[in-house]
Amino acid sequence: NAGVTQTPKFQVLKTGQSMTLQCAQDMNHEYMSWYRQDPGMGLRLIHYSVGAGITDQGEVPNGYNVSRSTTEDFPLRLLSAAPSQTSVYFCASHSLGPPADEQFFGPGTRLTVL
Amino acid sequence: ILNVEQSPQSLHVQEGDSTNFTCSFPSSNFYALHWYRWETAKSPEALFVMTLNGDEKKKGRISATLNTKEGYSYLYIKGSQPEDSATYLCADTTSGSRLTFGEGTQLTVNP
Numbered sequence: 255n256a257g258v259t260q261t262p263k264f265q266v267l268k269t270g271q272s273m274t275l276q277c278a279q280d281m282n283h284e285y286m287s288w289y290r291q292d293p294g295m296g297l298r299l300i301h302y303s304v305g306a307g308i309t310d311q312g313e314v315p316n317g318y319n320v321s322r323s324t325t326e327d328f329p330l331r332l333l334s335a336a337p338s339q340t341s342v343y344f345c346a347s348h349s350l351g352p353p354a355d356e357q358f359f360g361p362g363t364r365l366t367v368l
Numbered sequence: 369i370l371n372v373e374q375s376p377q378s379l380h381v382q383e384g385d386s387t388n389f390t391c392s393f394p395s396s397n398f399y400a401l402h403w404y405r406w407e408t409a410k411s412p413e414a415l416f417v418m419t420l421n422g423d424e425k426k427k428g429r430i431s432a433t434l435n436t437k438e439g440y441s442y443l444y445i446k447g448s449q450p451e452d453s454a455t456y457l458c459a460d461t462t463s464g465s466r467l468t469f470g471e472g473t474q475l476t477v478n479p
Contacts, residue, residue, distance in 0.1 A: 285465050296471035297412075297457070304465055312466075344411060350465055354400030356414035357459075357467060 256280050260345050260360035267335040267367045275330040275363050277345030283358075284350045286328040290314065290341040291362075297344065303328055304350065335367045372460055374470035381448050382478050388444045389473040391458035395439035402467060403432055403443055404457040412457060415443075448477040 261276045279286065287302035289312075299312030303322040317339060319331040328347075332339060342364050348357040373392045381387050393401060400419045404412040416425045421436040429446045445452055455474045459467040 287466075289469075294471075297469045299466070299468075302466055351399065351461075354402075354417050354419050354461065356402065356417050357404075358414070359411035361411050 258345055258347055258358050258360035260343075260363050262363060263361065264364050265366070267332070267365065269336060269367060271335050273332050273335065275332075275343055275345075275365075277328045277330065277360060278326050279328075279345075279347040279358070280326065281347065281349070281358065282325060283347035284325070285357075286322065286345065286347045287312070287357075288318070288320065288328070288330045289344045289346065290339075291344060292341050300330065300343075332365075337367045339365065340367045341365060372458060372468050372470040374456075374458055374473050376473060377471070378474040378476070380476045380478065383448060383450060385448050385477075386444065386446045387448055387475065388442050389456065389475075391441045391443070391470055393439050393441070393458070393460040393468075394462075395436060397462040398436045398439075399461045401434055401436075401441050402459045402461070403441070404459070406455040406457055406472065408454075415456075443473075445475070448475075450477045450479050453477045 258279045284305045288300040289297040298314050301320040303309045309320050342362050344362050345360040346357045349355045375390050403415040406412040416432045418434040423434045431444045434441045453476050455472040457472045459469040
């Protein structure tokens with residue numbers, strides 16, 4: 255199993271550009287989520303999905319879109335990048351309980367918006 | 369408690385010291401409590417998932433306890449080593465799906 259994979263690992267964008275961060279998992283997990291990690295703020299949930307065709311907003315959804323057309327993939331789209339979106343982005347997945355299961359994280363994407 | 373809170377925010381100990389930190393969470397609608405270890409420049413790795421009141425889990429020198437009635441969990445590290453230096457995150461779930469993370473406790477173990 256590859257687990258949770260994310261691409262790219264690093265990205266530099268100019269303000270106003272759009273891009274998609276890719277996330278895939280091969281563990282047949284129903285639940286997938288996107289977090290951003292900023293200094294002093296821990297992990298903040300952007301969007302999540304409990305299954306194909308179902309997505310919902312987390313704490314900080316503005317400026318991001320997601321879709322879940324398959325169980326495996328959960329891409330995160332930045333519509334018009336802003337410097338405030340400079341962050342490290344983590345994708346994660348886990349199976350829905352019971353029993354409660356651990357969440358697996360991808361390696362992260364470090365995004366810089368100039 | 370409305371959110372997941374962790375204390376202390378940071379901790380510096382000497383190699384060989386034992387240490388512990390706290391995670392507080394809302395006790396209503398509790399489903400599970402997760403502990404993660406997060407090293408710099410890596411992704412978080414799961415340590416424990418705990419669901420039962422009074423549960424205690426152990427992995428090597430690291431152990432955790434859970435009190436769901438009062439809404440807290442303790443993480444203990446016995447005989448800290450420099451390689452234990454990391455941020456330790458806890459997260460709760462109320463339905464088995466969405467996790468709410470605390471801000472973490474940053475542990476530094478000095479040789």
